[in-house]
Amino acid sequence: DGGITQSPKYLFRKEGQNVTLSCEQNLNHDAMYWYRQDPGQGLRLIYYSQIVNDFQKGDIAEGYSVSREKKESFPLTVTSAQKNPTAFYLCASQGLSSGNTIYFGEGSWLTVV
Amino acid sequence: QQQVKQSPQSLIVQKGGISIINCAYENTAFDYFPWYQQFPGKGPALLIAIRPDVSEKKEGRFTISFNKSAKQFSLHIMDSQPGDSATYFCAASWDGTASKLTFGTGTRLQVTL
Numbered sequence: 001d002g003g004i005t006q007s008p009k010y011l012f013r014k015e016g017q018n019v020t021l022s023c024e025q026n027l028n029h030d031a032m033y034w035y036r037q038d039p040g041q042g043l044r045l046i047y048y049s050q051i052v053n054d055f056q057k058g059d060i061a062e063g064y065s066v067s068r069e070k071k072e073s074f075p076l077t078v079t080s081a082q083k084n085p086t087a088f089y090l091c092a093s094q095g096l097s098s099g100n101t102i103y104f105g106e107g108s109w110l111t112v113v
Numbered sequence: 114q115q116q117v118k119q120s121p122q123s124l125i126v127q128k129g130g131i132s133i134i135n136c137a138y139e140n141t142a143f144d145y146f147p148w149y150q151q152f153p154g155k156g157p158a159l160l161i162a163i164r165p166d167v168s169e170k171k172e173g174r175f176t177i178s179f180n181k182s183a184k185q186f187s188l189h190i191m192d193s194q195p196g197d198s199a200t201y202f203c204a205a206s207w208d209g210t211a212s213k214l215t216f217g218t219g220t221r222l223q224v225t226l
Contacts, residue, residue, distance in 0.1 A: 004156075033213075040122070042202060042216040043157070058213070090156050100145045100206060102214055104156030 003027065004105035006091050011110050013078070013085065021076045021089055021108045029095030032074035033102065036060060037088040046089075049074055078110060086112045116140050117205050119217025126224050132190040134220045136203035139184065143205040147214070148177065148188045151200045160201070161188070193224045 004025045013019045025032065031050050035043040045058030049068040063082025068074055074093075078085045091105040118137045126132045138146075147162035163170045163177040163186065170177045176189040190197055203217040 040218070042119075042218040043214075044216075045213060048213060092156075100147070100162070101159055104149075104158070107154070107156050 004091055004093055004103060006089075006105035006108050009106065009108060011108060013110060013112050015112055016080045018077055018079050019110065021078070021091075021110070023074045023076065023091030023105060025072050025074075025091075025093045025105075027093055027095060027103065028071070028097070029093035029103075030071070031094040032068070033092040033094070034058075034064070034066065034074070034076045035090040035092065037090060037107075043090065046076065085110055116215045117203060117217045119203050119220060121220060122218070123221045124223070126190075126193045126222065128193065128195060128224055128226050130193050130224075132188075132193045132197065132222055132224070134188045134201055134203070134222070135185065136187065136205075136217050137183075137185045138205050138215075140205070140207075140215075141184070142207045143215075145206050146177070146179065146186050147204050148175075149202045149204060149216075151202065151219075153199075157202060190222075193222075195224045195226060198222055198224050 007022045033048045034046040037043050044060050046064050047066040049055035055068050065077045089108045092102045094102045116139050120135050148160045149157035150160045151157040161172050161175045163179050165181045174191045179186045200219045200221045202219045204214040206214045
């Protein structure tokens with residue numbers, strides 16, 4: 001089935017540790033995105049990538065890093081520099097075939113303990 | 114700077130009633146206005162979208178009304194059902210190969226029996 005796969009679904013991190021969230025898509029989409037969602041708030045853009053080996057900061061990039069070595073993969077690293085990392089993280093993708101439609105993965109819950 | 118303002122924050126509607134969610138935007142360059150539906154623990158899914166060349170778009174029980182001069186658009190859910198209980202996000206973007214969506218803060222809809 002075509003879609004976006006995020007893993008893990010749930011992740012616990014100790015303070016001071018870096019963690020990496022995986023995002024893989026088999027939709028052949030060029031653009032990929034990472035959003036953060038906090039309770040009662042909308043989705044805020046962390047990073048996005050339009051093509052392989054290129055990415056741009058979104059509205060809340062501080063404390064996060066990404067890479068785009070392959071078209072289908074866009075992992076997000078939450079570093080220890082991120083002050084409030086506990087949140088629901090959503091990966092999304094968009095392609096020429098989908099027009100403006102952005103498709104989301106199932107999300108990953110990150111909790112700092 | 115919040116470019117898309119959404120209201121109400123939460124909404125309770127009886128089964129069979131009409132649910133109405135409103136959004137207002139600031140950036141006149143926006144030309145694509147989707148609504149996303151999100152169930153708890155899941156990623157958002159595209160529900161319906163509109164472009165400013167039409168004032169209304171209907172898909173089943175879901176209708177988007179668009180007022181370009183007022184820079185407002187709204188989602189109407191007719192004959193609301195308990196299965197419609199979810200969080201709804203409006204969003205806006207401008208056309209492009211990898212356009213970024215700006216999201217509203219979400220409306221939590223509960224449809225009661």
